[in-house]
Amino acid sequence: MNITNPTPVQQQAIPHLLEGKDLIIESQTGSGKTLAYLLPLLEKIDPASNRVEAVILTPTHELAMQVVKVTESLIDPSSLKVQALIGGASVKRQVERLKLRPQLIVGTPGRILELIKLKKLSMHYVRTIVVDEADEVLRLGAKKEAEAIIRSALRDRQLAFFSATVSSELRSWASQWVQAVEEKVKVAGDAFTPSGIQHYYVMCDERDKIETARKLYHALQPDSAIIFINDSELIAEVQEKLRYSRLNVEALYGDADKQExxxxxxxxxxxxxxxxxxxxVAARGLDFPDVTVVLNLELPVSGDHYLHRAGRTGRMGRKGVVVSVAARNELFIIEKFAKRLGIRIVEKELYEGHLINAGNRPSPKPPVNRKSPKAKTQSYSTSKTSPRGSMRKGPK
Structure with missing residues (x-):
């Protein structure tokens, strides 16, 4: 995979996991967390085993399939098997695939628990459980399912919680299950987001946000970009308006079916x-390495959501830009995000198709002083036939 040096999170997590320790890891988005837990997990699995030895819980279908894809790039499928168990897919087909005896399961808590209850998936030989994007697992209401899955495994199993943000709720929940080694892995000082990302915002009226996003896209000219909104009910309207502006755009949202x-x-x-x-739904864990620009058409609902959206660019040390489109009454939210995340969000404005620092428009050129030709003098007179008062003054 052309990876020659471990990232900081890999340096800190891998030794603990190889030693069998429980772990809570907080590390930036795009910092290499997947390989940080996947490599030691695969190292410890017995290829000769015909039982499930490890389970990875993810909050979304998309993240589960991404982890499966990364796993498949690392293993010899003739000796080690991985299977995805996600909601929305055929239960019958997944049960049939479990007969192939995978050693590693990756999936969403709801579907995994469903198959445990159906006695189609045994947790009796599971030695390691990883909860990826653990704060999102809690936020989406999968806490009870995750707890039931953990209880179904042996008491001496290893537990690892990974997230870009470890909230007090997550820390309290995880601590009920483990006496964990907790590591906060930060890169480039104290900032939560990678140092290669530049953060900007542009002010406009609420009604002009879509048009402003279109102009920003043309000004930045990215090869690959993501526009984020909050409300899935607005997806169709925004997509139609962007397409009307001749932008080639597709939509990704939670209410769409799995195949779409x-x-x-x-x-x-x-x-x-x-x-x-x-x-x-696209802000959590998904790896789009070519994305160079993230546009927040609607401001995220919290600093953590801002962090995860921003993490879709600038991954693994690459450069990236995050631009938030904000109305005047939303400026305090921008300031709150900057303080919460320890970042500087710079105001920019659009000028003649370019993104420039706010207030730095070039001064208008003075008008050219051209001497006007002297007006010809005209004389007016009245004749006997001219009506009284018909005389007009000539031009000045």
Whole structure:
């Protein structure tokens, strides 16, 4: 994979996991967390085993399939098998595939628990459970399912929680299960987001946000970009307006069916279209290495959501730009995000198709002083036939 040096999170997590320690890891988005837990997990699995030895829980279908894809790039499928168990797919087909005896399961808590209850998936030999994007697992209401899965495994199993943001709720929840080694891995000082990302915002009226986003896209000219909105009910309207402006854009949102979401994700990765319009379903864990620009058409609902959206660019040390389109009454939200995340969000403005620092428009050129030709003098007179008062003054 042309990776020659471990990232900081890999340096800190891998030794603990190889030693069998429980772990809570907080590390920036795009910092290499997947390999940080996947490599030691695969190292410890017995290829000769015909039982499930490890389980990875993810909050979304898309993240589960991404982890499966990374796993498949690392293993010899003739000796080690991985299977995805996600909601929305055929239970019957998944049960049939479990007969192939995979050693590693990756999936969403709801579907995994469903198959445990159906006695189609045994947790008796599971030695390691990883909860990826653990704060999102809690936020989406999968806490009870995750707890039931953990209880179904042996008491001496290893637990690891990974997230870009470890909230007090997550820390309290995880601590009930483990006496964990907790590591906060930060890169480039104290900032939560990678140092290669530049953060900007542009002010406009609420009604002009879509047009402003279109102009920003043309000004930045990215090969690959994501526009984020909050409300999935607005997806169709925003997509139609962007397409009317001749932008090649597809939409990714949670209410779409599994096949449609998979088609859009793969098409975006294959560069069949340069612009992805998405809700926060695309902000968690998904790896789009070619994305250079993230546009917040609607401001995220919290600093953590800002962090995860921003993490879709600038991954693994690459450069990236995040631009938020804000109305005047939203400026305090921008300031709150900057303080919460320890970043500087710079105001910019659009000028003649370019993104410039606010207030730095060039001074208008003085008008050219051209001497006007002297007006010809005209004389007026009245004749006997001219009516009284018909005389007009000539031009000055």
């Amino acid at each position: 979401r998979a088609r859009v994700i793969q098409g975006f990765r294959d560069k069949r279209f340069p612009l992805l319009l998405a809700t926060d």
